Amino acid sequence: MAAVGHAGRSSSAGPGLDAPPAPRRGLDIRARETRAGYLFTLPSLLVLFLFVAGPALYAFYLSLFSWSLLNHMHFVGFANFVNLVHLPLFWTAVGNTVVFAAVVVPTQTLVALGIATVMNQNLPARGFFRLAFFFPAISSSAAISIIFMWIYNKFGILNSFLGGLHLYGPNWLANPAYALKAIMIMNIWTTSGYFMVVFLAGLQAVPRELYEAAAIDGASAWQTFRSVTVPLLRPTTFFIVVMGVIGTLQMFDQAFILSGGTGGPLHSTTTIVLLVYQFIFSYGKVGLGAATTVLLFVFTLLATIGINRWLGTATQY
Amino acid sequence: MVKAHGRGRGVARGIYFLILVGGALLMFVPFAWSLSTSLKGLSQAMTYPPIWWPHPFALQNYVKIWSIVPIGQWFVNSLLVASAVTAANLVFDSLAGYALARIEFRGRTLVYFGVVSMLMIPFQAVMLPLYILLKDMGLLDNYGGMIAPVAVSAMGIFLMRQAFLALPQELEDAARIDGAGRFRMFLQLSLPLVTPTLLTLALMIFLASWNNFLLPLLVANRAALWTVPLGIVMFQQEYFVNWPYLMAAAVLATLPVGIVFLLFQRWFIRGVATTGLK
Numbered sequence: 001m002a003a004v005g006h007a008g009r010s011s012s013a014g015p016g017l018d019a020p021p022a023p024r025r026g027l028d029i030r031a032r033e034t035r036a037g038y039l040f041t042l043p044s045l046l047v048l049f050l051f052v053a054g055p056a057l058y059a060f061y062l063s064l065f066s067w068s069l070l071n072h073m074h075f076v077g078f079a080n081f082v083n084l085v086h087l088p089l090f091w092t093a094v095g096n097t098v099v100f101a102a103v104v105v106p107t108q109t110l111v112a113l114g115i116a117t118v119m120n121q122n123l124p125a126r127g128f129f130r131l132a133f134f135f136p137a138i139s140s141s142a143a144i145s146i147i148f149m150w151i152y153n154k155f156g157i158l159n160s161f162l163g164g165l166h167l168y169g170p171n172w173l174a175n176p177a178y179a180l181k182a183i184m185i186m187n188i189w190t191t192s193g194y195f196m197v198v199f200l201a202g203l204q205a206v207p208r209e210l211y212e213a214a215a216i217d218g219a220s221a222w223q224t225f226r227s228v229t230v231p232l233l234r235p236t237t238f239f240i241v242v243m244g245v246i247g248t249l250q251m252f253d254q255a256f257i258l259s260g261g262t263g264g265p266l267h268s269t270t271t272i273v274l275l276v277y278q279f280i281f282s283y284g285k286v287g288l289g290a291a292t293t294v295l296l297f298v299f300t301l302l303a304t305i306g307i308n309r310w311l312g313t314a315t316q317y
Numbered sequence: 318m319v320k321a322h323g324r325g326r327g328v329a330r331g332i333y334f335l336i337l338v339g340g341a342l343l344m345f346v347p348f349a350w351s352l353s354t355s356l357k358g359l360s361q362a363m364t365y366p367p368i369w370w371p372h373p374f375a376l377q378n379y380v381k382i383w384s385i386v387p388i389g390q391w392f393v394n395s396l397l398v399a400s401a402v403t404a405a406n407l408v409f410d411s412l413a414g415y416a417l418a419r420i421e422f423r424g425r426t427l428v429y430f431g432v433v434s435m436l437m438i439p440f441q442a443v444m445l446p447l448y449i450l451l452k453d454m455g456l457l458d459n460y461g462g463m464i465a466p467v468a469v470s471a472m473g474i475f476l477m478r479q480a481f482l483a484l485p486q487e488l489e490d491a492a493r494i495d496g497a498g499r500f501r502m503f504l505q506l507s508l509p510l511v512t513p514t515l516l517t518l519a520l521m522i523f524l525a526s527w528n529n530f531l532l533p534l535l536v537a538n539r540a541a542l543w544t545v546p547l548g549i550v551m552f553q554q555e556y557f558v559n560w561p562y563l564m565a566a567a568v569l570a571t572l573p574v575g576i577v578f579l580l581f582q583r584w585f586i587r588g589v590a591t592t593g594l595k
Contacts, residue, residue, distance in 0.1 A: 036499035037422025044413035045428065047469035052435050055446035062446060069449075115340055118333045131582055132341035135348075138578055138585065140528040142546030143570040146553050147351045150560050155365040157350050163366070193344065197589045221329070250441040253530045257550050273441045280445055289445045296442055304437070 056297070062290035069286055080291035090292065092267050093275040094299075096180055100271065101248035101303075104187050109240055111192040113233070116199035117225065130197065137194035145257035148186045149173065152258075173258055176268035183254050183269060191247070195240045202236030203229070238311040245303050249296065252277070272296050348571065355379070355564035362561050378565040385556070388566065390541060391548035392573075398463045398533075398544060399526040405468035406522045407515060413469075414477025415503050419489065429478075435471035441531060448535050462536035463544070467526060473518050476588070480514035481507060517588040520581050527574065545570045 063080055067073040084090050115133060119126060136144065151158050152172035159169025172182040206229065214224040230237075252273040255263065263270030263278065270278075272292060279289030354362050355378055356371040382388055416422070417429050447466060456462035484507055492502050508515075533547040543551065549566045556562055578585060 033420050033499075034422040034424075037416045037420040037425060037428075040416035040420065040499070040503075041413045041428055044409045044469045044474060045431070047409065047465070048432065048435050048471060051447060051450075051466040052438050052443065052471070053431075055443035055450055056438050058446035058450065059443065062449070115337070118336050121330065121333050123330060123334050123337065129337045129341055130586065131579075132344050134582075134586070134589075135575070135578065136344055138524055138528075139571055139574055140530070140546045142528075142530045142550050143567040144347070146549060146563055146567050147347050149553070150354060150564060151347060151350060153560075155363070155367075157367050160366045189343070189347075194589065197586055201589070246437075246439055250439045252441045252444075256534075257530075257553075260554055273444065276445050280448060286445070286449070293442060293445050300437075300439075300442070 059290045059293040059297070062286060063294045065287050065290075067286040068284040069280070070284070076287065080287040081295075084288060084291050084295070087288075089267060089270065089275065093263075093270045093272045093292075096268065096270055097249060097251065097272045100180060100184060100187075100251060101245055103184050104191075104248050105241060105244040107184075108188045108192045108195060108244060109237065111188065112195035112199050112240065113237075115192070115196045116203055117229065119196070119200055120203045130200070133193035133196050135193070136190045139190075141190070141253040142257060144186070144190060145254050148182070149258060152182050174265055176264075176266040179259070179265055179268045183251075183258055186258075187248070187251070187254060191244070195244070198240055199233065199236055202233050206232045234311060238307065241307050241311060242304055245307060246300060249300050249303065272299075351564040351567050351571075354560055355568050357561050359559060359561055375561065378561045379569070382552075382562050382565050382569075385562065386548065386552050386566075387540065388545075388548065388569065391543050391545045394460075394542060395527055395544040395546075398460060399523050401460070401464045402467050402526040403519050403523045405464065406470055406473050407519060409469045410473030410518060411477045411508065411511075411515065412503070413474045414479075415481050415507060417474065418478045418481035419484070419503075419507065420499060432471050432474050436475070440467075444531065444535065451536060457536055458538050458542060459536075460542070463529075463533055463542075466532060467529070470522060473522060476514060476518055477511070480511040484510055513584070513587070516581070517584045520577070520584050521588050524574065524577070524585075 064075060064077060065073045066076045066080070119129060123129075150156060153159075154169075154171040154174070158172070162169040170178045172178045210228050210232070211224065214228050219227070250273050251271050255269045255271045255274050256277070259265075259269045259274075261277075263274050273296070276289045276292050276296070279285045279292060350369075353369055353371060356374045356376065357378075358375045361368070361371065361375075413432070417425060417432070451457055451462050451466070456465060488506055489502055492506055497506070527544075528546060529544070530546045530550070533542075533544045537543050537547060540548075540551070549563070549570055552566055553563055
């Protein structure tokens, strides 16, 4: 922060006090502007490079070494990647993460779109409802995870409710067939309201006249939704799907907390990022963790490109 | 139009309203259940089928947990870290956002794309190299390690840039004729005009930092440095059978966020709606 204060002072004192002679002024302004531009952006660029871009590049470097944090690093080339693709646990983590993303992203997108559409109907108490749906999204993932652990308890409120409906309530978090599903439900519950607010903003940008024209043409509510709302929301949907995919591919907090850091039962909740965590803190295999990080970058990039191909081009009306 | 479909629309609106009520209830129940459990004695909390209304109200859970775990210290840590992160972001993000919006300098496009591309690298993805970096920099087990990595946000820069772009050019032209330097123009002229966006940014950053679980998990080994989210998770792993205590801690952790959100909800919604970014 001291650096910023200094930067500001020097760039503000210069031009005002000693104004240069007229002929050179044009050139000087450009030079001064460039200097000011870099002084203003430099602190941010430094922090972003040090803690975001730098670590990303560092992961590529580390993925070529064998290292336990305690011993000496030694270069192993691509051996970590070879070991990784022969490690069943890696594919379990990839499978869990992909299944998680494949279920959560479409569900939360559809739920968010549905609620936003309903909310956009000028119903009473809209402010209250928006608040209620948004609240889980801004609550701490740690607090919510602990609350849901209690809800998912074998003798908890959820199974009591399911029992009332004569449905079978499993021991959600202790049963490998249900633990990931339980986290999916919790995740959808948390994020849908957030994306609903984004959809609602998109919906409010749709010109009124289009709905009026559809009504005059005698279109049903469903026809209007399919032919007016959905195509016009495409940029919003694109954004929401991209954010959803990036978010779910990096899922960590909830899996970590609900499994007590183990990714259990039977690795059924081990996500890619949780595996990276375990590679450092449980197995002491930095190189394998870095290789996993690099592959996660690749997956995320490929997924983003794929969505861009599918949803990226905006529809013009 | 309204007349022609009057009754049908009325029924549809009724159904829509019921959907919203049902949905809102679904959002509300987990919080209500945690509040209910937090007010029960242990044996009452474990009865099956569960009961909703605690009898009698076991308010002592809220007193007890303060002596079992240093939850007061966690709140102080969370407040300290979140305030520092917010202050840093307000300074750095608005400076960079201003330059990218209002100063024409050589390489600006490159800087802008550099910043935007940082949006593509989620925090969790760089956990491993970041941890090693923090270790080498001596930033483990201190507040600095929980503040520095999130002192600047690419999203925040983007948000501020959008706000500064919307200001009219004439203002600055007039100031320049008066001989004002860039920093004075930024501080005295432009910054006051984007106060609403600054507030939105402050709220979003504060909340993200307050809720951050992974960074304190990586950095803070000593219990004295834990923040509220990390603390309650560690508490859960130790006292996993005493749900009334845990729910009381969860309620306490949610409460400040809830109050801040209720007071400033308009600014949150604005932030999400204008950037669409978290």
